[in-house]
Amino acid sequence: xxxxxxxxxxxxxxxxxxxxxxxxxxxxxxxxxxxxxxxxxxxxxxxxxxxxxxxxxxxxxxxxxxxxxxxxxxxxxxxxxxxxxxxxxxxxxxxxxxxxxxxxxxxxxxxxxxxxxxxxxxxxxxxxxxxxxxxxxxxxxxxxxxxxxxxxxxxxxxxxxxxxxxxxxxxxxxxxxxxxxxxxxxxxxxxxxxxxxxxxxxxxxxxxxxxxxxxxxxxxxxxxxxxxxxxxxxxxxxxxxxxxxxxxxxxxxxxxxxxxxxxxxxxxxxxxxxxxxxxxxxxxxxxxxxxxxxxxxxxxxxxxxxxxxxxxxxxxxxxxxxxxxxxxxxxxxxxxxxxxxxxxxxxxxxxxxxxxxxxxxxxxxxxxxxxxxxxxxxxxxxxxxxxxxxxxxxxxxxxxxxxxxxxxxxxxx
Amino acid sequence: xxxxxxxxxxxxxxxxxxxxxxxxxxxxxxxxxxxxxxxxxxxxxxxxxxxxxxxxxxxxxxxxxxxxxxxxxxxxxxxxxxxxxxxxxxxxxxxxxxxxxxxxxxxxxxxxxxxxxxxxxxxxxxxxxxxxxxxxxxxxxxxxxxxxxxxxxxxxxxxxxxxxxxxxxxxxxxxxxxxxxxxxxxxxxxxxxxxxxxxxxxxxxxxxxxxxxxxxxxxxxxxxxxxxxxxxxxxxxxxxxxxxxxxxxxxxxxxxxxxxxxxxxxxxxxx
Ligand SMILES: Cc1ncc(COP(=O)(O)O)c(C=O)c1O
Numbered sequence: 001x002x003x004x005x006x007x008x009x010x011x012x013x014x015x016x017x018x019x020x021x022x023x024x025x026x027x028x029x030x031x032x033x034x035x036x037x038x039x040x041x042x043x044x045x046x047x048x049x050x051x052x053x054x055x056x057x058x059x060x061x062x063x064x065x066x067x068x069x070x071x072x073x074x075x076x077x078x079x080x081x082x083x084x085x086x087x088x089x090x091x092x093x094x095x096x097x098x099x100x101x102x103x104x105x106x107x108x109x110x111x112x113x114x115x116x117x118x119x120x121x122x123x124x125x126x127x128x129x130x131x132x133x134x135x136x137x138x139x140x141x142x143x144x145x146x147x148x149x150x151x152x153x154x155x156x157x158x159x160x161x162x163x164x165x166x167x168x169x170x171x172x173x174x175x176x177x178x179x180x181x182x183x184x185x186x187x188x189x190x191x192x193x194x195x196x197x198x199x200x201x202x203x204x205x206x207x208x209x210x211x212x213x214x215x216x217x218x219x220x221x222x223x224x225x226x227x228x229x230x231x232x233x234x235x236x237x238x239x240x241x242x243x244x245x246x247x248x249x250x251x252x253x254x255x256x257x258x259x260x261x262x263x264x265x266x267x268x269x270x271x272x273x274x275x276x277x278x279x280x281x282x283x284x285x286x287x288x289x290x291x292x293x294x295x296x297x298x299x300x301x302x303x304x305x306x307x308x309x310x311x312x313x314x315x316x317x318x319x320x321x322x323x324x325x326x327x328x329x330x331x332x333x334x335x336x337x338x339x340x341x342x343x344x345x346x347x348x349x350x351x352x353x354x355x356x357x358x359x360x361x362x363x364x365x366x367x368x369x370x371x372x373x374x375x376x377x378x379x380x381x382x383x384x385x386x387x388x389x390x391x392x393x394x395x396x397x398x399x400x401x402x403x404x405x406x407x408x409x410x411x412x413x
Numbered sequence: 414x415x416x417x418x419x420x421x422x423x424x425x426x427x428x429x430x431x432x433x434x435x436x437x438x439x440x441x442x443x444x445x446x447x448x449x450x451x452x453x454x455x456x457x458x459x460x461x462x463x464x465x466x467x468x469x470x471x472x473x474x475x476x477x478x479x480x481x482x483x484x485x486x487x488x489x490x491x492x493x494x495x496x497x498x499x500x501x502x503x504x505x506x507x508x509x510x511x512x513x514x515x516x517x518x519x520x521x522x523x524x525x526x527x528x529x530x531x532x533x534x535x536x537x538x539x540x541x542x543x544x545x546x547x548x549x550x551x552x553x554x555x556x557x558x559x560x561x562x563x564x565x566x567x568x569x570x571x572x573x574x575x576x577x578x579x580x581x582x583x584x585x586x587x588x589x590x591x592x593x594x595x596x597x598x599x600x601x602x603x604x605x606x607x608x609x610x611x612x613x614x615x616x617x618x619x620x621x622x623x624x625x626x627x628x629x630x631x632x633x634x635x636x637x638x639x640x641x642x643x644x645x646x647x648x649x650x651x652x653x654x655x656x657x658x659x660x661x662x663x664x665x666x667x668x669x670x671x672x673x674x675x676x677x678x679x680x681x682x683x684x
Contacts, residue, residue, distance in 0.1 A: 018547065028516055028543045030472045032568040032593050035575060181478055182469065191471040198472065199594035201570060297516040297543065297551075298469060310491045311521030313468040 011265040011340060014331060019215020022337060024330035027214040029300045032198045041216040043121050048223075053116060060112050061227060064145065067109075069097040071235035071391070076361045077374075078381070085382035091245065092386070093377055095364070095394045096232055098256065105367065105396030106225060106256040107138035111207055113224030115142040118205035125149040125204045129193040131158055131186035131252075132321030132400060133165025134367075135209030140174035142207075150174040153193040155185040158321060165400060183315050186325050190299055210253025211329035214300030218329050225259025232391055233263055240389060246271040246380070249393035250372045251343065252287075252322045254329035256395040261341060271342070274332060275376045277318035278345030285317035289328040290336050290343045303330040319348035319408060320368035322396070350375040352408055355398060367396030368404065417509045417537050417562060417585050420459050421620040421641060428679035430637035432457060432672050433622055435513065435646030436653060436664075437464035437480035438497055439489025445658045446497050447504075452665035453649075454505055457672025461501070462540070462644065465494055465514030472515075472542045474597035476647040479654060491518060495534045502535030511538040511564060511585070516551065524555035531561045538562030538585040546578045553582050562586075567613060569593045569605070576616050586620040586642060589613060591627075597647030600626040603635055610639050630674035637675045645671055 014021045019041075027037060047053040061067040074093045082090030098106040118126055126148050130136030136152040143150035152169055156178040159166055169176050182188035197206045211221040229247075236244050247264060249257035251274040264270045279286035286292060289304040296305040298313060306314045306326035316326040335341040351368055354375040359365045366374060370393070377392045384390070398405070406413050414422065424431040434453045438446055453461055466484040470477060498510055512519075512531065519527050519541060531539060539561055544552050546565070556563045562585030570593055571579055580587070589609055591601035606623055613621050623636045624644025633643045645668075652667060653660040 027545060027547050029545060030542055030568075031545055031566045031579065032570050032590065034545045034547070035570045035572065181475070182482070187469060191469050194471045195474070195595045199592075199598070201593055296521060299471070300543070305517070307517065307521070309521070311467075311518040312485060313517070 012262060014334065015215060015219055019219070021331045021334035023295070024302050024333040025215055025218055026302050027300065028297045028302065029214045030198055032201065033214070036201050037214050037216070040117070040121070043117060044216055044220050047117060047120060057113055057116060061109065065102045065108050065112065066100065067227065068231045068235070069100045071232060071239060072097055073239070074362050077358065080361055081378060081381045082386065088386055089382055089384065090386050091381040091384035091388035091390045093381055094244070094389065094391045096228060096260065096391055098228060098393060098395050099364070099367065099370065099397035103138045103141050104399065105134045105138070106228060106259065107135045107209060108141065109227055109259070110209070110221050110224045110255060111138040111142040113220065114205070114207040115146045115148065118148065118207070119146060121205060123203060123205035125200070126207050127151045127153065127193050127196055127204055128207045128209055129153050129186065129189040130209065131155070131189070131324055133158070133162045133169065134322060134396060134400065136174070136176070137165055137168050137172070139207050139209070140169040140172035143174060144172045151196065152176050153179050153189040153196065155189050156180045157184045158186070162321070162400070186321070187313065194299070209255070211255040211258045211331060212253040212299060212301055212303065212327060218301065218331055221255050222258045222262055222331060225255050226262050228256065228259040228393065229261060229263035232260065236391070243267055243270055244389040244391045245269070245384070246273065246388070246390045248273045248275065248373045248377050248380070248390060250275045250323060250369045250395055251328060251332060252325055252369060253327070254332045256393055258329060258331055260393045265340060272340070273376055273380065274341050274343045275372045276343055276345050277320055277323035277372060278347045279317040279319070281347055282345055286345070287316035287318040287323050287325060288345045289326060290333070291345045293326070295333070298327055301330045303333045304328055304336070319351060319404060320372065322367070322369040323372065344376050346372040346375045352405065354378060355401070355405055364394065365398035366394055367398050368401045370395045371398070415537065416507065417460070420509050421586065424459055425641070429675045430640055430678070431459040431620070431622070431642040432633070432668070432675055433460040433462060433624070433642050433644040434458040434649055434668055435462040435464060435644065436649055437466055437477065437484050438494045439466060439484035439487060440480040440650070440653055441483050441657045442487045443489055443493045443497065445660070447500060448661040449653060449664055450501050451504070452661040453668055454508055456665040456668025458668055460509045460511065460642070462511045462513045462646070463494070463498065465491070465512055465518050467515040467518055470515060472595055474595040474647060476597040476650050476654065480650045483654070495530050498534035498536050509537040510535065511540060512536050513540040514542065516541055516543045520551060524552050528555040528559035528561055531556070532559045536561060538564050540564045540566070540588060546581060549582055557582070564588055566590050569609065573612070580617050583619060586622050587613060587617055588644070589621055589623045589640070590625045591623050592625050594625065596625055598626060600628070600632060606636060607639050630670045633671045634674040634678055637678050643675065
């Protein structure tokens with residue numbers, strides 16, 4: 001009974017038929033791409049209704065990616081935070097261990113799904129944009145797995161900064177194309193991926209790396225990443241016999257966060273915090289599109305963007321390459337406006353401190369992206385009662401970041 | 414008849430296609446743009462497409478992308494673009510002017526604001542690369558309300574089933590993007606262009622202009638034999654790129670060659 005009444009009001013039924021989450025989302029692409037994304041939507045709907053598709057996706061997540069990954073109670077981190085908290089305070093902190101996935105981050109969940117869609121559409125070539133190279137590595141990995149030709153567009157500056165990932169992609173058989181246009185970073189690699197796609201629509205599938213871009217990408221990336229939240233639900237019931245009180249995830253484009261949050265959106269007792277990269281602080285250079293941006297149109301969707309008064313996109317900054325993007329997925333813009341999810345800025349320095357703290361306390365080196373979420377948990381947990389439960393999405397491992405961190409700490413390697 | 418229809422009709426009466434030329438506003442500087450626009454008109458351009466620069470022009474190839482960055486780098490603001498347009502209108506009361514660009518700079522202050530500015534500056538039409546018919550509500554109603562043409566794009570991937578949606582609410586002319594790709598790169602095969610234009614003609618009474626990849630007077634002449642308008646962009650923008658502030662005479666000379674090639678068509682037909 002309650003189900004049938006609450007269903008029409010569900011927060012989980014977005015986007016609408018035209019791909020909008022409230023006023024956000026949509027399909028803002030050149031006419032050349034429109035027929036293709038309409039076709040992608042059709043293929044995706046059919047795949048969703050096909051048990052064989054889900055079966056293969058589940059099989060690969062289990063046998064190839066290594067899911068389910070653990071929901072781990074971080075006892076020492078919890079204890080350390082309790083020591084600095086008022087008596088009776090300090091929520092229990094669990095970590096969702098996405099960093100234990102094959103290729104070391106949540107990105108692969110989405111890449112497996114999209115590669116299966118590419119195969120259904122008969123496309124033998126895939127392309128992707130990448131910042132730090134995590135999504136590039138995950139895409140190159142599934143391309144190898146599916147025997148597809150793979151091109152990765154990567155800002156020339158990032159190619160220089162992320163040599164190990166560039167070499168990984170090459171080992172996996174991908175061609176890495178350095179992007180020199182614009183500011184030569186993530187948003188420009190997305191521009192160039194779109195330019196390549198528009199010129200090769202007949203045989204190429206674009207594996208977008210986050211829950212952004214034109215409809216249906218934000219929806220399908222979210223759905224493929226929702227495995228994160230679904231597993232947490234089951235695992236938390238096993239561990240504690242109830243749902244958590246709060247979820248915390250880092251937000252670049254927003255794929256790991258929406259994958260964690262979406263299954264819980266209608267569970268009104270579960271609070272959620274998305275963590276934006278505040279870089280040098282909100283008054284300086286940063287990548288917090290919700291805290292410091294305004295609604296606009298870029299890369300196929302309407303969403304919050306960092307932009308000037310003329311609608312020119314301004315450059316983002318974060319120490320974490322995966323958060324260094326001037327936009328955010330449209331569903332987050334909507335969840336922000338309706339107030340269902342709170343978004344919190346965390347600076348480079350705060351993330352660096354948490355990067356070291358988690359490494360030392362728990363023996364887990366987090367990705368700099370994930371370190372932003374840890375930093376938020378460190379601020380929030382001491383304000384909550386000790387019987388409350390927080391889950392932090394440990395979206396990736398930090399091996400890729402050791403050079404950046406060493407550099408920031410002034411350590412010679 | 415409005416300025417745009419009048420111009421297409423005049424070209425048709427002369428037995429030739431309209432020459433539609435593109436440059437980016439503020440490239441290389443706001444101060445240099447009026448002389449470049451005058452050179453386009455002096456050279457024989459019939460309709461001017463004025464590009465609104467954007468930081469992320471993802472439908473453009475390197476030539477126009479660089480023009481966008483040169484313009485923004487020299488400090489071009491949206492207010493300058495409307496001032497350039499208004500001054501152009503005062504100097505050239507009969508030459509249609511179309512703004513071309515991306516959604517975000519057009520819509521950042523709301524579509525009504527944008528449409529009002531276009532009207533006040535004497536802009537005749539708008540081409541917005543990343544607002545397809547599906548998102549028409551963002552821009553279309555405001556422009557139509559202000560009497561500004563919304564020029565739509567048809568591409569090689571626009572099939573017969575989709576074409577009516579593209580034509581719905583399109584006005585001024587129909588822009589056939591002859592290649593599936595970005596500006597300034599490949600050239601479509603003449604046979605493909607002919608086939609496409611035939612299909613479009615069967616579906617609309619709007620004049621049909623063909624663009625993307627047209628670089629030489631010879632190509633322009635060939636397309637001019639089948640279409641109502643020929644759009645040349647990157648080749649002109651390249652001249653601005655290499656000659657900078659001193660580009661106007663080079664632009665004029667090149668546009669005169671394009672215009673001459675289209676006019677030669679009409680003499681052939683007459684003979
Ligand atoms: C480990 C990790 N976490 C988070 C992100 C941010 O992306 P998203 O917000 O789409 O999850 C990235 C992106 O590269 C990443 O590598």
